[in-house]
Amino acid sequence: MARSWLGRRLSGRRLIYFLISLSLLSFVAVQFTFGRPNDVIASRRHPQDGFNDDPPYKAGGPQEARLHADVVKVPPRDGFLNNVADAIKPTFLGKGKFIPEKRIVHLDLKGGAYRPSFFPRLFDFFVKTQFTGILLEWEDMFPYEGTLKTAINGDAYSMQDVRDILQAAKDRKLEVIPLVQTFGHLEWVLKLDGFARLREDPRHPTVICFGKNESFDIIKDMVDQVAGVHKEFGMSSFHMGADEVFILGVCNESVKKMQEHGGKDRAMLWHMSRVAKYIKETHKVDVLAWHDMFAHIIEEDLRTYEMTTLVEPMLWSYAEDLDYFLPFSTWLSLKPFGKAWAASAFKGADGPGRYISNPMHYVKNHESWVKQFDRAKNELKIRGLVYTGWSRYDHMATLCELVPTALPQLLMSQETILEGKPMNGNYEMTRKWLECTPVTGLGEVSYGCKFPGSEVYEVINQYYNKRLAVEKYIAEDYDFNGWLTRIAEVYDVSSPLAVEKIIPVLDQHLSDLKASEKAFRNAMKLIYFQETIDEYVYVYMADIIEKLQRRREAAIKQSTGVNTYPKRPFIKYPKEL
Numbered sequence: 001m002a003r004s005w006l007g008r009r010l011s012g013r014r015l016i017y018f019l020i021s022l023s024l025l026s027f028v029a030v031q032f033t034f035g036r037p038n039d040v041i042a043s044r045r046h047p048q049d050g051f052n053d054d055p056p057y058k059a060g061g062p063q064e065a066r067l068h069a070d071v072v073k074v075p076p077r078d079g080f081l082n083n084v085a086d087a088i089k090p091t092f093l094g095k096g097k098f099i100p101e102k103r104i105v106h107l108d109l110k111g112g113a114y115r116p117s118f119f120p121r122l123f124d125f126f127v128k129t130q131f132t133g134i135l136l137e138w139e140d141m142f143p144y145e146g147t148l149k150t151a152i153n154g155d156a157y158s159m160q161d162v163r164d165i166l167q168a169a170k171d172r173k174l175e176v177i178p179l180v181q182t183f184g185h186l187e188w189v190l191k192l193d194g195f196a197r198l199r200e201d202p203r204h205p206t207v208i209c210f211g212k213n214e215s216f217d218i219i220k221d222m223v224d225q226v227a228g229v230h231k232e233f234g235m236s237s238f239h240m241g242a243d244e245v246f247i248l249g250v251c252n253e254s255v256k257k258m259q260e261h262g263g264k265d266r267a268m269l270w271h272m273s274r275v276a277k278y279i280k281e282t283h284k285v286d287v288l289a290w291h292d293m294f295a296h297i298i299e300e301d302l303r304t305y306e307m308t309t310l311v312e313p314m315l316w317s318y319a320e321d322l323d324y325f326l327p328f329s330t331w332l333s334l335k336p337f338g339k340a341w342a343a344s345a346f347k348g349a350d351g352p353g354r355y356i357s358n359p360m361h362y363v364k365n366h367e368s369w370v371k372q373f374d375r376a377k378n379e380l381k382i383r384g385l386v387y388t389g390w391s392r393y394d395h396m397a398t399l400c401e402l403v404p405t406a407l408p409q410l411l412m413s414q415e416t417i418l419e420g421k422p423m424n425g426n427y428e429m430t431r432k433w434l435e436c437t438p439v440t441g442l443g444e445v446s447y448g449c450k451f452p453g454s455e456v457y458e459v460i461n462q463y464y465n466k467r468l469a470v471e472k473y474i475a476e477d478y479d480f481n482g483w484l485t486r487i488a489e490v491y492d493v494s495s496p497l498a499v500e501k502i503i504p505v506l507d508q509h510l511s512d513l514k515a516s517e518k519a520f521r522n523a524m525k526l527i528y529f530q531e532t533i534d535e536y537v538y539v540y541m542a543d544i545i546e547k548l549q550r551r552r553e554a555a556i557k558q559s560t561g562v563n564t565y566p567k568r569p570f571i572k573y574p575k576e577l
Contacts, residue, residue, distance in 0.1 A: 097420030098373045100342070102384025103131050104177065105410070108348070110139035110188065111391030111399050111532070113153075116161040118527050120168045121452040122403075129411055129433050130418065133175030135239060135386050139395070140188040144225055147218070151189045155529045159229065166233040176233070177288070178226045181241035182219045182275045183210065183268075187395035189218070201250040206394070210271040211253030220278060227283045236286060238279050239314070242272055243290030265297050269305035276310040288341060291315045291334065299336045307337075312383060314341040318349035320361060322368035331376040339381040344369050346413050347406035348390025352397050355540050356443045356464045357457070359409035363440070366413040367422045387413065398539050399532070404453025405460050408438045408446065443468075455523040463516040463541065470509045470544060477505075480551075489554040491570060492562050499555040506552045513545050 105126055114122070126134070140153040143162065157165070169176045189195045190205035198215050200207040208215045227238060248264050249255055258267040272294065276287040291313040294302065302308050313334050319325040334340050348354075350361045373382060387410060390400055411430040416423055430438050436449035445461040474480060483498035517537055524533045 098377045098382075099418060099420060100373070100382060100385035102133060102175070103414065103417065104133040104135050104175070104384055104386045105131050105346075106135040106137065106179075106343075106386055106388040106390075107403075108137045108139075108389060108391040109141040110137065110395050112402050112528060113141045113155065113391075113532070114403075114527055115529065116157060116164060118452065119165045123168055123172045123174055125407070125452050126174065127172050129414060131174070131387075131414070132384075133177065134169055135177045135179055135388075137179040138226060139181075142226060144222070146221065148189070148221060148225070150194055151192055155531065162229055163232070166230065170233045175236070176230065177237045177239055178230050178235070179239035179241060180222050180226050182223070183208065183240075183242040183271065183293075184245040184247075185241060185243070185394055191395070199251070200254060201247045204247055205396075207245050207247045209251035209254055210267075211251065211255070211257040216274070219275060223275075223279055224282070227279070227285075231283065235283070237288055237312075238283060238285045239288040240272075240275055240279060240311075241290060242275075243292050243316070245293050265294075266301055266305070268293060269297065269301060269307060273305040273307055273310055277306070280310055286312055288312050288314050290343075291330075291340070295330055295333045302336055311337070312339055312341060313337055314343050314386065316343035316388065318345035318365055318388070320364035320368065322365075322372050326368075326372060328375055331372075331379055335380050337380065339383050341383045341386060342369060342372070343386040343388050344413065346387045346389050346410040347403070348393070348400035349388070352393040352400065353539075355399070355401055355405070355536075356461055357401070357405050357409060358442050359412055359438070359440045360442075362406075362409045363412050363416060363423075366416040370416065370420055370422075385417065399536055402453075402456060402460070402528075402532075402536070404451075404456040404527070407451050407453070407457065408434060408449065412438055412440075453523075453527055456520070456527065459516065459519045459523050463513075463520065466512050466516055467544060470513065470548070473505070473509065474547075477502075480505075484551050484555055487571070488558060489550055491566070492554070492557060493565050493570070494554070494558045496558050496562075499558045503552065503555050503559065506548055506555065510545065510548050510552065513541065513548070517541050517545070 107122075123134075140151060141156050142152065143156050143159050144152050166176060184207045186208050187205045190199050190208065195218075196202065196205070198209055198212060198218065199205055200209045208219070210216075223238070223240075227235065230238075245268065248268070249258055254267065257270060258264055261267045261270050272289060276289065279285065279287050287310060289311045294307060295313065295315070299308075315326070315330065315334065317326040331340075344362075344365050346362050349365075350358050369385070376382065389403060389406060389410070392399060408430070411433050412423070412427050415427055415429045418429070425440065427438050434446070434449045434451055436446045439446045443461050443464040445458055445465075447458065449457070451457075479498050479502050483494045484502050488494035488499070520537070520541070521533055524536075
């Protein structure tokens, strides 16, 4: 009996020792994980790491995953929340749902810029559909004077056009935030011979050599000219861009700055902070910047370069699954700023050559943002949501969807945000706004809708479906693939009996495609400049029309003009052999 009691006593002591040891180990683990000094916190990039060969990326690409994959939580300093108005107070509207107070539509004018008369129609529509402002990216459409005048678009707006556009927004109580790129995405200037000397890498007109004094002068000139006219109509914020800086450490002046500051990250911070400080002090505005080039950098460096007081980060991600592409640690890495913006997408983030409506990609992006807001709303103040609408992936890329093509999916995305939940296909608010039932399938068309440019929306999606039918015919038709191949086109060899059956089918397809082109041009001419119309036709319509025309000409020749043929072998490829 005594032995049994003693055994139980020893077991109890062992249990106590085990629990004490476990507690000590847990304490050590916590200290190791969260108590490390800032200088050993891991970041995605280190000063010695090169990343000049990173390709451009957009929605959901592997680079976007890599961008956030190893961002590590930076623990807040003691009393951090006391320095940010004691606590973050999220904005709730309706039944406890977080809804961004500022809901801003991004208008990207580096492609598909509108005629001035279209802006008031768009602005009326944005007011009706509960947006609160515009992020206006002028790029080469702004009427710069002085040195920059030689770089502007031949269709650039006049200064009176700019004032009329800004006045139209002000009359409708829409906030306007100008966006001027100040680091990367400066192709519109750097592509030209007169500015090539300012490139970070002489081979690539993308990133400016930020170490040159002349580069800073050009940036200040861009900022001052745009801010100068915007201030006439009220300007509380200015977006300095600064995303996707893929090339660094090439030009001598930038290399020198990296040596002075101890690496690429710190040199980037030096440049971004001096630009932000100039904008903030000169124009008395809040300065916004894309998050991707500094979210991975340790808090100590961010504070050293005053980024946390100079800049409001705009956290962007356009993927459908933000649980994967935008981990919560990214929000935590921005916590030292105390506030941040979010940026979703309503067009131009589903492939650089996507020209038709693809509503569900963008709706899913906004459904993911609803979940993001719910998780992040108590970590820092979310200032607003920008619905980005990219016209090109960059200045050198082809046109993406035009705005009219994307307005229905913008409204479905807006309704998702306002309701704070997935709508599961029941877009009642959108139906009232559009005065039609929105569709969600790729390239589907909802007829009779009433919104700016609805004719363009209908014509483009109709054309897409006609093109699909033609491509199916070319890929699968028995006669076409047997007797109207490239051999018939190049060598004038085919069977007249076969091609005579093909000609009426080609005529019908060509008639349909040319009718689409004509309808497209007519719908576009009151909204867009001629080059936008011509570029769109050249890229998305002309190839298949020209192919059918060449084959039809070959068929006609076989039917009426050829009655003798060469003996085999007659094919030689390549011909110069």
